[in-house]
Amino acid sequence: MMFQPHRSQHRNRLISCTSSIPMGYTWARVRRRSEITSLGAFNFDRFRAVVFDLDMTLTDSHMYPVLGCEWFLKEAGVYTDERLEEYLGHVVARYRNAIKDIVSGGPYHSPYEIIRKAMSESFRDIGFEPDEEMVEAAAKHFRSLHLKLSTVFPGAHSLLETLQGSGKKLGIITNSFEGHADKILEKLHLKHFFSAVVDSGTVRAYKPASEIFTAVTDALGVSSKDTVFVGDEYYADMVGAKSAGMTAVWINIRHRSIEEARAKYGIEFTPDLVVHSIEELSKY
Template sequence: MNGFSLLDYDAIIFDLDSTLTDTNAYPIRASEWLLAQCVPNPTDLLNHYIMELVRNYRAELKQIVRGAHYKSPFDVVKDATRTTAEALELPISEDLLERGTQYFKQLHLEMSDLMPGAEQLLSSLKANGTRMAVVTNSFEGHVDIILEDLGVARYIDVTVDGSDVEAYKPMKQPFEYSLEKLDASPKESLMIGDEFYSDIVGASSVGLRTVWVNWRERNLGELMAKYEGVAPDVVVDSLEELVNFL
């Protein structure tokens, strides 16, 4: 990382959930509520349920990445929840499934918070004249509401969610669309995100340099082997660490 500086880039694209914002708690709260409606001891099943839900959510997105018809973020979550309920033989009706997904969506707005270091990073980059975008796979319209509620919307020039391009990261369209709106070229721009597949693999496919925020402490070598040698240009543990590269 010798010589690396965020200030050398004309434009920077950020992921939202688990990069700029801490959204780790809301899926747990939503899952607890849903399980409490249909099983007597939801705590016993919670960890297994969440692991299965995450796996099925990623599978839903991968189907779209591989060419399946686009569906909204709400329907992606709803279908992943349905598949999870079926796999675990949970007695969830269509009405409960709908209410559970609505609650999941509601909590995403209510329980998002800024990651430590996020505002310092954004304000410093804005003062430098860096153009910035936030690109997310999350619920339609939520990125603007969350950034406004957290007081950082003024730093961001462009926001993109799946509905803008009917595609999800790691597909090229969200990155290409954000670069077009930023009036920036890939070689002058940087992607910062925590999801290796969605953020790092996706951004690399359009020629962006990348920063991987590996706060989950995942094994880089294993991921590079899985994704045919794709590697981030810089790896940090947190946005607070990334502030050191201003």
């Protein structure tokens, strides 16, 4: 069943807090704090390959975490709007922390394992003892919604068509559920554009770890300096791509402050280009 969520102010707050499960300047290329040039100055021609993040870069998947958590709280009989907002905040925070722990050298856990644990522990965070069978069902439903509700962003198909037509090798790297990228690309009729699709399970690593970036350039047969990476998450995508030696394009879809991001992560991870949607990038 497909969902048609009501777009209330409360719902919009929930959507905003799901930013990493798995954004300021308009049309700006950033080199130094004082040097900003127009989007027109950026050119894909000098690159041999373009690699994309999937969720919230090429595909719109913003509703599935909200609806997945909502389903769980309703099944558990504890749903209120306020409780959903609190619960979702805990799930996102626990997800982010788990990824950071793995990137910092901790043992690998699959995206499903991370989400399942986050959903269980977050239920305790809001004052309830979880039924683990219900948690398992909720996590599976959460995962299924990722496949069902992902749609392609406007401009994505035309950009991919242009890049492929100009001889660029195209790839995907994603922290999302193992095996989902291929299924979503197939469903959205985008699979034929990509020569390499790498998810966290492929290399047992998450962005921004270097292994996942190296895996895609190796699969494409290109060097990192000949590759541009496009993604929406600053920590996972911009920090990861710049660390790997790639040129980085930030899809600042949530209109976050780049100055705050630079202050938090360091100016060495400043993206080379900042836009607000894949559609804007497609019109260069």
